[in-house]
Amino acid sequence: MRTKLLLTQIKREFWEHKTGFVYAPLLVTGLVLLILVVAAIYSREIIGVFGHENGSIQFACKSTDNCLFEIKNSDSGGASGVMELVQKRDFESIVARDPEFFGKFVYSVLIVNLVLLSITYCIVLAIYTHGALLDDRKSRDILFWRSMPVSETVNVLVKLVIVIGLPPVALLLSSLFLFLCATAATAGVLSMAGAPVALVMKQIFVIDVPPPTILELVGMGLLMFLLLAPIFSYFLFCSALAKKSPVILSSVLPVGVWFLGSILADIGINSHVREVWSAYSDALVRALSSAKFAAVGWQAYLVIFAVTALFICGAIWLRNNRYEI
């Protein structure tokens, strides 16, 4: 029953925030797919610019010499003739010049996707966490939610699970999809040009510096949102605390602390505000640039866990005690 309740609560979040949680990442994935297609079309090496030249469609080049292959009308007299695929350069020549080319192409798609999706989720989750514990208080819906046997602890924790767990899962699904698309596109185009499929597939995985695997990419996503958990849990706390605008509340407090730290610094008192922020942002950058959990010491994780727990406990307490319906 407990698992069923948690899954139902997670489903509720998805129903309620479908645009942010489902449509926004789908849009980003679609955008990356579009970038992939455009990149493939404009790539001199693989496909190139479509164009007509002497009755043939130049399929893979900006200049005829660079074309990997072209599609020609076998019946040169008319447009309705049978199309014929003519290889202009062989696959091996590209591989010989840059053995990592195809692998880099596929993985660069995944990296672009990771970056765009992470930015998207940062925005989506910032909006979500600011409203998650305020919106229901502002409508009479809360009487319905509160008439169900679901505790505020479950309610708040599910929102935290969404914050930490949703981006990696979405990254996994989106990366898998784009990996398949990029691989299929590369393999399809090259095999059309006469390259053996097995060789193409093999070539996609040839990279001297091993690229991050899909699981590593997802790990990066998880690491990133784990490290951002204190910020999102702070937003959740502000959402539970605010009477009107959690955005103002969540902005005013850090700015105030920063100014206070500066004033204290001016009069010779070190409040360590800047050091704490610098240490946190350094840890964030270090962990993300190395994409390794070990890049940040366990003490940092302990602090991150403690700060997150503090804000989450505060949000639960507020939901249980401060506001009456």
Added chain:
Amino acid sequence: MNTIIQARGVRKQFNGKPVLDGINLTVPSGRIVGLIGPNGAGKTTLLKGILGLAPVQGDLQVFGLDPVKHRVKLLEDVAFIADTAILPRWMKVQQLLDYVEGVHPKFNRPKALAFLQKTQIALHSRVRELSKGMVTQLHLALIMAIDSRLLVLDEPTLGLDIVYRKQFYEALLNDYYDAQKTIVITTHQVEEIEGILTDLIFIHNGKIVLETSMDDLPQHFMALQVEPPQQTAALALGPIDVRPMLGGLRMLFENANAAQLQTLGRLLQPSVADVFVAKIAPNLHVKGEFYAN
């Protein structure tokens, strides 16, 4: 008979003003209790206390438990309908069924579906697409499919037309209520629930001014239509409410001697609305003259 709700000296203040002022109350199981009071009387605050939605001072127990501390456990046995506007408008009917099924251990989905089949409500509709009456039907379908022991209704038919109001209470009696279940209803439309109540509680200014069973009501309250020659004698018996009527006065008596009253005029059984008005806003002035003794 088990006690479902027990309140002893329950108090609540808002900005220093008492909203609940020493409420004492006992609701046994298997009863349909009407909690009646004017606006601001404290009905909804008391219900929120019973549901654990707002803390109150004093001793308030539901199923022997503190409603605030054990809200989640209690809500497995307590169902609640406020006025019709509380179902999330963005949700689809199907999602509502899925949600309640997922979080409520005592929800019976086939029962809810069977009830919905008797209505015009489509499963793919969103709540915001339904009329107010349909939203009430939907909420009722959800609540009736929960095997709860206490149902709390706070102005459940507010804003509904007479057809939906009638259907609501019929469904409640036919499809939900049995001897094991207890219902607490607050409403302004006293006449509509008069026929289904077993007990009556009047609340005014945070205090309970009447707590009686419907069976005992006729013994406690009597209305008397008095013509001018008997008016002085009747007024001497201390009516709690006096109102002019065509050709005389209509007086309402509490705990009076029926035989004595009968000699002074025509004795009638007052409605709950009459008793309510007499207890909450008694009128003892007629044509500028004050009749109370």
